[in-house]
Amino acid sequence: MDQKSPQAKPLKKPITIKDIAERLKVSVATVSRALRGSTEIKPETKEAVLKMAKDLDYHPNLLASSLSSKRSKIIGVVVPTINRFFWSNSISGIENIAYKENYKVMIFQSGESYKKELEIVETLANSRVDGIIIAFSKETTNYDHIESVMNRGIPVTLFERVTESIKTCKIVTDDFAGAKEITEHLLARNRRRIVHIGGPRSLEVCRERLAGYRAALREQGIAPDPNMEIELSEFSFDTGGETIERLWRRLEKPDALFCFADIIAIGALHAAHNLGISVPEELAIAGFGDDITSKFIRPALTTMAQPSFEMGQTAAKMLLHSILENEVQEDCDCISVKPTLMVRDST
Amino acid sequence: MDQKSPQAKPLKKPITIKDIAERLKVSVATVSRALRGSTEIKPETKEAVLKMAKDLDYHPNLLASSLSSKRSKIIGVVVPTINRFFWSNSISGIENIAYKENYKVMIFQSGESYKKELEIVETLANSRVDGIIIAFSKETTNYDHIESVMNRGIPVTLFERVTESIKTCKIVTDDFAGAKEITEHLLARNRRRIVHIGGPRSLEVCRERLAGYRAALREQGIAPDPNMEIELSEFSFDTGGETIERLWRRLEKPDALFCFADIIAIGALHAAHNLGISVPEELAIAGFGDDITSKFIRPALTTMAQPSFEMGQTAAKMLLHSILENEVQEDCDCISVKPTLMVRDST
């Protein structure tokens, strides 16, 4: 019953270009050229090779190919999580462009862990991908791993979660403008006690959103109040809910909430419902990101829409440009994308 | 201005084990052994190698390593999309196990396209991954690509979207039981005109859910009615919405909806709201999958919860087992996981 089968895997060893060459009595070089569609080859020879490859059920070994050509036609993408709409949709945008240019996309998630991000980036570089698009984890404050990769000649494009300290192509949301605009919207709705639920200050994204919020207040002569600025370290529905419960125990309750991410706002909305708080009458709630859920919850969430798919496309274009140009990236641009205010029922 | 910089990439060529060997006046074999933590090596030698590697800023070339060792320590995962909770959460489960065993996970999405699935699987195999976990696209009805990969000695585990025609490890939801249970729940709520919105029959998943629905009806003496069975080919919020609009033009309106996926149910819920249909009084709506959104919409959606994270973990365990055992997979098991009914406000 538990006797091992004598010949485990069907280890008839794979067909290589050498096999094709021998059968055809040509050199491996010729076969290689034919397979790669090189021009300097006689059409008949090429056809013969292609036919033989098919007959023998030949499959190229990409490892060998990449090793000797020093090109993999693969780009690596690192995001904090694929579990949220913004990230997964960005990736679709990246793939959309990459596949057109015949590049494959390898997706990795850091899970917001710096350690895992390090590992992934190192693996990617050691696997000789042609380029990397990365959005930093919330824990990342040291960027040596990126410098190292770039020094090794691998182009890197920073995406959304970026840092000023690295000179390379970047694409980000104009978080300052977006946060300012949505705060102004709240102010225009006659809200004065607007609480900002922000994310970890280690992220530029979060700092910018906070700054935009403050700027809008100041313009209305309202001095930013530390009590009205909450800093979260976790991104989840639950933290949004817990926060609102804490806020509601205060003497002076807020009349509006601007959350740095939809996921937080949705959690808050849910908790508000359970606490019997009427939205938007008693409390207006706004998010950021236009998560796909935001349109479907009730009341539908007011938020800033980020064109994630297009941002992914742009990132891919920038990276492919760096790869193909093979230039130093010193002079690369930083693109800032304006988000769009989506006014819905929650404000 | 547009003059190219003379030295493009910093092409100081990478340090290899040969460089380390020369500096240390040992052989490359020794260096290789030290780096891989082989036991048959003198501790001092090992230390010296490690130190030199660090000093020289050595980074291993995984391509070369995999090429010669014929192991990559990478498993490939192919899913229709990472954009939905079930899939992204399954992947987290896979990663959770894989990383513990020191395997990296490469994620790919087929976008529900058979052609792209083919390409991805071929690339994965040609990149000599150690194993593949795959959930088929909705278009996939031919499984030769999987047979081919398995014949080449690469273990494959089928995940959720499977086929009977391939003998290998599989893990699926018990869709029949789940669909039957949720339909029974609807019946218990005194619904008799229950419409099933199903997915493409090409997917076993969808056929099973339909079968479960029918079985529940039959047990109550209700004959399945083709007019009450709708087949969708797209998975999106919009199709859910459009469908309910069509249904509502009928003379005899349904009193319940069992959608084969939450995303459809959520779209329907949204459309119902816009049409002024009261849920659940006039129309009960149930989904399948317990998408993260389902808990937060109003009314909260009744659905079947699939333990996606755990299913991912199990898939990874099965695959790793096949990889490590290096056995033929003929006798592999097929695990079927029972989903859990989550009764909420929509029914």
Add this chain to the structure above:
DNA sequence: GTGAAAGCGCTAACAA
């Protein structure tokens, strides 16, 4: 147009 040959960087017998 084609072939010969030298690698790409690493692993893995087999010897020593």
Add this chain to the structure above:
DNA sequence: TTGTTAGCGCTTTCAC
């Protein structure tokens, strides 16, 4: 414990 020596399968000069 270490070194020698073939490769792994493919690409890419450089001749012919």
